[in-house]
Amino acid sequence: MGLSKFEKQIKDHQEYFEKDASMDHLEKFLFKLKEQEEKKKKETINWSQGSWWIGIAASLSLLISIAWFISQQPQELKQQQQMGLSFELYEIKSYYNNDSDKKLKQINSCSDMSHKSQKLIATTETQIMKLDYNVDKLEDKLKAASGNKKLELAYIQNLKAKNDLLNKMYQEICHNQNVLTQ
Numbered sequence: 001m002g003l004s005k006f007e008k009q010i011k012d013h014q015e016y017f018e019k020d021a022s023m024d025h026l027e028k029f030l031f032k033l034k035e036q037e038e039k040k041k042k043e044t045i046n047w048s049q050g051s052w053w054i055g056i057a058a059s060l061s062l063l064i065s066i067a068w069f070i071s072q073q074p075q076e077l078k079q080q081q082q083m084g085l086s087f088e089l090y091e092i093k094s095y096y097n098n099d100s101d102k103k104l105k106q107i108n109s110c111s112d113m114s115h116k117s118q119k120l121i122a123t124t125e126t127q128i129m130k131l132d133y134n135v136d137k138l139e140d141k142l143k144a145a146s147g148n149k150k151l152e153l154a155y156i157q158n159l160k161a162k163n164d165l166l167n168k169m170y171q172e173i174c175h176n177q178n179v180l181t182q
Helices: 002-012 014-018 023-071 075-083 087-110 115-144 149-181
Strands: none
Touching: 002 014, 087 115, 087 149, 115 149
8 A cells, every 4th residue: 555655646746757957956966976076085095194104103013012022032041142052052051950940949848857868968969069060161161162062062961960960869868758758
């Protein structure tokens, strides 16, 4: 039913639909159309200029982020590289030192402070000091002769000897104590 009412209105007002638009109306329509096209061009130009500035801002923030990241690199690594150690040797030294420190903490926590364990700890600390002295000497020699494979091997063996000594001490103090208490 709604459709028939609509069709009836179209038939009643058919004369308005068949009339040609006046020239004044066409001129107004074309003028508005031109205004809209010019407005779109201006918006496009403004947007493209804005995106150019956004690109510059993004590039600057990226450069600042990279500079900040580089400045935050560990100072110890930079010092070791200046001392003449390669990155690989620095990594090896860090590994053995961290492992040795961990073992030393475990030894101190499970030590019963008996006379025997105190004597063992004191002897081991003396040996560790000697090994640390040797490591320092080898680092000095590596500065002068970087790339010398024999020196690098001796350096690594010294670090490993310190670690092995602490492992042996850990076995002696912590595991022997556990066997006695069980």
